[in-house]
Amino acid sequence: MTSSDSDQAPPSKGERTRQHILSTALDLFVERGYDGTTMRAIASEAGVSVGNAYYYFSSKEHLIQGFYEQATYRHAEAAEAAARKEKNLSGRIEAALKAWVEVARPYHRFGGQFFRFAADPNSPLSPFSDESRESRERAIGIWRGILAESKVKLPDELADVIPDAMWMHQMAIVLYWVHDRSPDQEDTVRLIRRTAPMVARAVQLSKYKILRPLVKQAEGVMRDFLFRRPVP
Numbered sequence: 001m002t003s004s005d006s007d008q009a010p011p012s013k014g015e016r017t018r019q020h021i022l023s024t025a026l027d028l029f030v031e032r033g034y035d036g037t038t039m040r041a042i043a044s045e046a047g048v049s050v051g052n053a054y055y056y057f058s059s060k061e062h063l064i065q066g067f068y069e070q071a072t073y074r075h076a077e078a079a080e081a082a083a084r085k086e087k088n089l090s091g092r093i094e095a096a097l098k099a100w101v102e103v104a105r106p107y108h109r110f111g112g113q114f115f116r117f118a119a120d121p122n123s124p125l126s127p128f129s130d131e132s133r134e135s136r137e138r139a140i141g142i143w144r145g146i147l148a149e150s151k152v153k154l155p156d157e158l159a160d161v162i163p164d165a166m167w168m169h170q171m172a173i174v175l176y177w178v179h180d181r182s183p184d185q186e187d188t189v190r191l192i193r194r195t196a197p198m199v200a201r202a203v204q205l206s207k208y209k210i211l212r213p214l215v216k217q218a219e220g221v222m223r224d225f226l227f228r229r230p231v232p
Contacts, residue, residue: 018056021046022066025057026107034060034110064114064125067107068135074103076142089150090200093166096146097173097192101185104177108185111178127171140167147203154207162203169199 011019024046028037039060043053057063079096086092104111117125124131143166147154154162173195177188 014056017048017052018066021048021053021056022063022070025060025063026067026070029110030106034113061117061125064117065131065135067114068125068127068132071103072135072138072142075100076138078103079142080145083146083149088200089146089152089203090197092146092150093199094192094196096142097170097196098189100170100173101177101188101192104174105185108177108180115175115178136167139170140164143167143170152204152207154203158206162206166199166203169195 021042025037025042028042028045032041037060039053039057040050042060042063043050046053057066075096078099082095082099083092086095107114117123118127120126121128123129126132127136140163143163146166147163173188173192176191177185180188182188
């Protein structure tokens, strides 16, 4: 444990209540399905009033944002541990993506119900929305860490765009996972095995000057249309 970890203040009573409501909701989603779970049922199971449940989550849909937050924390921890065992970039990418599948597996049954909100471009629950920014940046940070631990040396001007692109690859895997009906989402794992070396190769090639204009164009597209970040 680092000194910063040991010095970190324990969560407040309000944060503990919020996390308890979220954990209870996710358990009920697994047991009853998303559509079969009401805010009243979540409050009752969590031992709080309905008003208190709505205080922390303004609607059942906004529990999805809490799920994003929790999932990215769990994935970051699992991905770091899994990737540490791999020696090359391809193996690290594959390990990190498989770690996400393991984290998300209990929620696959209602993943499609989550997706209908995430797919709405006007929804604050979209992974590209401003409301999802914190979870999105945390997820992108996972890929930044994967690159930092690898031996691939990228030009400074690509330090931001490559992790963004790797997160976009993860989003493509998530989309496939949502629709994957194979046992234990085995097809998603096979897709990860097939695409991880391709992504690793693309990252390695991006350091060559001849390809940098193409990479910078890709950065512009992601910045202007997906993340809507200002031009530096």
